[in-house]
Each structure stands twice: as C-alpha cells, then as structure tokens.
Amino acid sequence: MITIAESAFDPARALEAFRAANPGCGAIVSFVGGVRARAYDGGSLETLRLEHFPGVTERSIAAIVDAACTRWEISAVSIVHRVGDLAPGEAVVFVAVGAPHRRAALEAADFVMDYLKTEALFWKKEISDRGETWIDPRGDDYKDAARWND
Amino acid sequence: MARLLFFGRLADRAGGRRRERSLGDDVLSVADLIAALAAEDAALGDALRDISVKYVVNETVVGVDYPIGDDDEIAFLPPASGG
Numbered sequence: 001m002i003t004i005a006e007s008a009f010d011p012a013r014a015l016e017a018f019r020a021a022n023p024g025c026g027a028i029v030s031f032v033g034g035v036r037a038r039a040y041d042g043g044s045l046e047t048l049r050l051e052h053f054p055g056v057t058e059r060s061i062a063a064i065v066d067a068a069c070t071r072w073e074i075s076a077v078s079i080v081h082r083v084g085d086l087a088p089g090e091a092v093v094f095v096a097v098g099a100p101h102r103r104a105a106l107e108a109a110d111f112v113m114d115y116l117k118t119e120a121l122f123w124k125k126e127i128s129d130r131g132e133t134w135i136d137p138r139g140d141d142y143k144d145a146a147r148w149n150d
Numbered sequence: 151m152a153r154l155l156f157f158g159r160l161a162d163r164a165g166g167r168r169r170e171r172s173l174g175d176d177v178l179s180v181a182d183l184i185a186a187l188a189a190e191d192a193a194l195g196d197a198l199r200d201i202s203v204k205y206v207v208n209e210t211v212v213g214v215d216y217p218i219g220d221d222d223e224i225a226f227l228p229p230a231s232g233g
Binding site: 033051053055056059060061081092093113116117118119120121122123124125134135136137141 | 155157158159162206209225227228229230231232233
C-alpha cells in the first residue's frame, strides 16, 4: 500500500497496522526516515518542504514496489511518504516489508529505500536560518541505488 | 489552453507552479514550447533544457520531440529525491 500523507503520521501506528494486516509474515522489516536538525547548508533547519506530482508520484513508487516484488519473495509492502511542510524530528517516510523469511525482507526494504531516494517523484527544499536550498539526490544516493545492478 | 506544470526548483525559476498557455500554430512539440518560453525568459529556457529535466505529457514521460496541443498537460520535472 502506498500512502501520500499531507500531515504528520505516527510510524509506530503504521507498523502496528501493517502487522495486523499481514499476520502470516515470518519477517517484517520497517524503516523510518526523519527530518534532520542540521541543513545541508550548515544552518539550523526550520522547515523541510516536500512536494509531489499527484498520481504520477504514486505510480513512480508503485514501480519501485513492483521491482522489489519481482526480485524477492516478499508478501507485502507498505510505504507512507509525507508531503508539505515538515519540522525537524518528524517522520518523512515509513517503509515496511513483510516476507516469509528475514533475508528477503531486509534486502527488499533496503532496495526500496535506495530507489525512493533516487527515483520517486518528490522534490525537497530545506529552509534553514541561512536560507532556502533545493535538495538533489547526493552522489552516495546514486551509488547506493547502483549496488542493486551488480 | 495547454496546462504547464513546473516542479521543484523549476517552479521557483518559472515564478509559479502552473500556468495556462495557448500554444498556437507554432508550438507543435515540447521542444517548440521550450523555445517559446525561452524567448520570453532565457534563464527559464536554459533551466528547462538541462539534461536532468524530464518532460511529462499527460502523466507520461516523453522525449523533447513529443507532439503537444492545447488539450495537453505538460510537466517539467527536475531531479527528484524522496525519503
């Protein structure tokens, strides 16, 4: 399931809902990405502003999930991704992967996060006490995603 | 009227996230549209021609030669980053 959240969400509740909906999974791996307190410009972050392309963004995420389902034996995937204005400490993204066994769940969750960083259609702007900066994927993000092509 | 959508830094460059525009007889492709926009704002034209920008017409990624008309939605997408 893919959810674009316009307001703050509770990752713990998202995980509980995922567990309740997928009782047969032998392994569940979850990841929570949060808003850092320090901006890339070195200043103190005030707001992380995230925008998306309704409909098209959801499909870009679905393509990532489909790729994971093709590659690993997994039973279910849940992704919650925030848009709008976020404060430091708030959850940006929640990923949960359920599978019969742990290795597939661990690897697929890692894969999904790597591709969310480089392929999912979101645009991020940091607003810090030093100014405003649009955030591009970092070189390391592309390297992380390229690991799966080996 | 065609609907133009600008995302991320391109919205800042365009001075807004969306605008409507009559394409007329001269604008037949995405490339023509970029040329018309560049004639009015050279910096915006340069930004839209950047190799990292994706063009999406009616929610499908297309090439710069893709044909467009006044019933279409044309979106300009800079590099994206989620998570």
